Amino acid sequence: MKRIVSVSIGSTSRDKKVIVRLNGDDYIIERIGTDGDFNRAINIIRELDGKVDVFGMGGIDLYLYGKNNKKYVLKSALSIANAAQKTPIVDGSGLKNTLERNVVKYINDQGGISLYGKNVLLVCALDRFGMAETFCDMGCRMVFGDVMFALGLPFPIRRLANLYRVADILLPVVSRIPFENFYPTGNKQYEIIKKFEKYYHEADIIAGDFLYIKKHMPDNMDNKIIVTNTITEDDLEMLKKRGVKALFTSTPEFDGRSFGTNVMEALLVSMSGKKPDELTQQMYQDLIAKFRITHRVVYF
Secondary structure (H helix, E strand, O other): OEEEEEEEOOOHHHOEEEEEEEOOEEEEEEEEEOOOOHHHHHHHHHHHOOOOOEEEEEOOOOEEEOHHHOEEEOHHHHHHHHOOOOOOEEOOHHHHHHHHHHHHHHHHHOOOOOOOOOEEEEOOOOOOHHHHHHHHHOOOEEEEOHHHHHHOOOOOEOOHHHHHHHHHHHHHHHOOOOHHHOOOOHHHHHOOOOOOHHHHHHOOEEEOOHHHHHHOOOOOOOOOEEEEOOEOHHHHHHHHHOOOOEEEEOOOEEOOEEOOHHHHHHHHHHHHOOOHHHOOHHHHHHHHHHOOOOOEEEEO
């Protein structure tokens, strides 16, 4: 039985362990949080290195991608990634561009929701350029919330060209500063501070990283559509209470949980029998089709 372990700097309250059977093989998939403790994450990886098949690195990206797939290494994540000397480790970025383009097309083509003309709040596009570009290709009216949700400044970005310009400025800076300066870690993941409510209320669809979506979420989310990935049963209950209409996740459901893209990338690497750097986007697409990995859809 193969074992996939995602070591996350996120909250331990979101930990989960499941066994799934895919194409005749069993896989243990486990998520272990560290409540924002980078050293603990490093120690867990060192302890399990060589004893598991593939690591996922959760709650933080190793790579951020700009226009034309220009890659930036997130300095805060390097120490975690380097702790794995024997077992391959992935952060989800290799798969994210594929899955998150796919889920947008799925909503329009198979989800019964025409995206043309829809108002979309993408809370942070710097780590989801594929999703941003595909929403734009579908004719959506966009608000990119990177400056608001990452930096706390009330400056929405409405055009993809402007997003590229902001990315050219922010990515070299963001990649070098401590991760916790712009993303909720540890106990901050429990906090909801109501802010930028106008942009939530104007949107038909709210998309992106769930912790950013949750970060300033208003009480009233009537008839909103959420497009995200890592969702727990408690998250589902919260969305239902707030009146959300539907949820689409880029990753599938395993035992009531939608795991992050780092878990799915680790799983596909394990299935392929290849090293992460040997897999192309087309290979990921082929594996997704071969193993019938589907998006999660919940109507409340």
